[in-house]
Every structure is written in C-alpha cells, then in structure tokens.
Amino acid sequence: MAAAPALASHPDSEALTCADRSVSATAVRTTQDVQAFVQCAREFLEEVGEDKAYDAFHNDTRWKSGPIYIFITELIPDGTQARSLVHAGRPERETTDPAMLGDRIDTFGTDIIAEGVRIIRTNGGGFSYYGFENYETGLVSPKVSYILPVSWRGIPAMLGAGIYLRxxxxxxxxxxxxxxxxxxxxxxxxxxxxxxxxxxxxxxxxxxxxxx
The missing domain is CATH 1.10.287 (Helix Hairpins)
Structure with a gap:
C-alpha cells in the first residue's frame, strides 16, 4: 500500500501524514493546523464512509474538542436552501429544514454559505472568514474556517472546521x-x-x- 501523502500545509510536513494521530482537534491552534485537520477529516471520511465518520466526528476527541469540530453543509448556490448535514458542535442544527441555518448571514453582512460555495467553485477549497458564535463562550467572534468539497450520502457538500481569532x-x-x-x-x-x-x-x- 502506498504511503499516505504528507500534509503540505504543516511545518513538519515531511514527516507528518493523516495516519499520524497528532493531527487532531486537541492540537489545532493555527490556520495551518486547521487546514491539515480538514484535509485529514476528508481523507478519513473517504476511508471509512459516512456512518463511521459521522459517529467519529461527534464522539471521538480526535475530531471534536471544545470549539474545534467538523461541519458539513450542503453545497448549493442558494444558501437559503442549504442543509446542515453534519454539525458536531451543535448536532441539533442537523436537519432537513434549511431554516435551521438562520445565522448564515454574519454580523459583518457576509453570507457564510454563499461565500463557501464561491470558495469551493473558484479554488476547489480554501479559507473562509466570518463571524460566528463560539459555543464555548456564547460570544460571536471572528472565525476562520478551512473548507473542502465532499460527497455526503451522494449530496454535494463542503466539509470544514475553524478556529476563533481572539x-x-x-x-x-x-x-x-x-x-x-x-x-x-x-x-x-x-x-x-x-x-x-x-x-x-x-x-x-x-x-x-x-x-x-
């Protein structure tokens, strides 16, 4: 079996791959960490499938720790109709009702979903900057997330995670x-x-x- 590719975004990328469990939510501190974390989450999803990934994203500390968690949102141009498919930070947001994504417009006027769609379509993934509630503090804070395109149960979607800039x-x-x-x-x-x-x-x- 071929060795897993190194993570180009990580300063120790020559030695570090997604098989190394040091790429985990508990170790995420910087935007580089977030990028590596999301890359590994997508690789993990492709490796184990949706059911096992869903359970791990919600319950395994490798993928969820405090304000660091995985989210997967339906990838459609009309953000008002996008569904939250996976939201390990707030599972109650996972619904078939697009109205649950009522906070898609942040305090700066950014349409978070539409911006994510633009980043995926233009660059195939990347960083998105917006204001969002930090569930640990209850405060809306600037957040930078890294997002990548995935397929979730046959639905085009974007997978991401982020850190709050304090x-x-x-x-x-x-x-x-x-x-x-x-x-x-x-x-x-x-x-x-x-x-x-x-x-x-x-x-x-x-x-x-x-x-x-």
Whole structure:
C-alpha cells in the first residue's frame, strides 16, 4: 500500500501524514493546523464512509474538542436552501429544514454559505472568514474556517472546521485572553495572542507599543 501523502500545509510536513494521530482537534491552534485537520477529516471520511465518520466526528476527541469540530453543509448556490448535514458542535442544527441555518448571514453582512460555495467553485477549497458564535463562550467572534468539497450520502457538500481569532482589533476580550488562560495553555500561539492583545490595549490608551 502506498504511503499516505504528507500534509503540505504543516511545518513538519515531511514527516507528518493523516495516519499520524497528532493531527487532531486537541492540537489545532493555527490556520495551518486547521487546514491539515480538514484535509485529514476528508481523507478519513473517504476511508471509512459516512456512518463511521459521522459517529467519529461527534464522539471521538480526535475530531471534536471544545470549539474545534467538523461541519458539513450542503453545497448549493442558494444558501437559503442549504442543509446542515453534519454539525458536531451543535448536532441539533442537523436537519432537513434549511431554516435551521438562520445565522448564515454574519454580523459583518457576509453570507457564510454563499461565500463557501464561491470558495469551493473558484479554488476547489480554501479559507473562509466570518463571524460566528463560539459555543464555548456564547460570544460571536471572528472565525476562520478551512473548507473542502465532499460527497455526503451522494449530496454535494463542503466539509470544514475553524478556529476563533481572539487577537484582532476589537476582539481582545479579557475573559478570553488573559494571564490565567495563558498559564493554563502556555503555548507559543497563546503567548503571541496575549502579547498582541496587550500591545493593542496600550495603543488604545494612547501609548505606542511594538512587538518584537
């Protein structure tokens, strides 16, 4: 059997493939991680089929951890008619009723479904930026998701996952980015997030801050 292809988006792509379980929801921190995660989720779906993938996407911590989860949405031009086929973050959104996707227009006026269709049709997949509720905090926050086309039970669809960006101007909420959170998760990404938010806080008070 041929070896699984390396993940070009990952900095350690020469050694890492989807067979390596380090590609998991618990390890997703950056946009590169999200891209690798979604690539592996699609490969997993193609390997095991819809039934096993559905169960794993909802119950296996490799595919679901806190705000990191898999979603699969029907891929049709009219976003008002698109159905949520898989939504591991909120399974109650999975329905044959398109009305359940009532939050497809985000706070910035972006039609999330239509934008996803455009990205799939234009580039065959890619990153989508929008505002969406973080189910862990209950707050609407900027989110970047990576999406790829799939077939789900014969239905053209887009599979994706995303991370919430907490260190943009106007989004550095103290309840999300603070010293206690950094102590609990002292990763490079969380440290950079903390420093960027601290710099923006200083600048908002009229001071000049640089990040080196």
């Amino acid at each position: 260190d943009l101007p106007g989004t550095c909420r103290s309840e999300e980015v603070n010293a206690m959170e950094l102590e609990a998760d002292p990763s490079d990404e969380r440290l950079q997030e903390f420093v960027r938010c601290a710099a923006m806080e200083l600048e908002s008070k009229g001071y000049f801050a640089t990040i080196t």
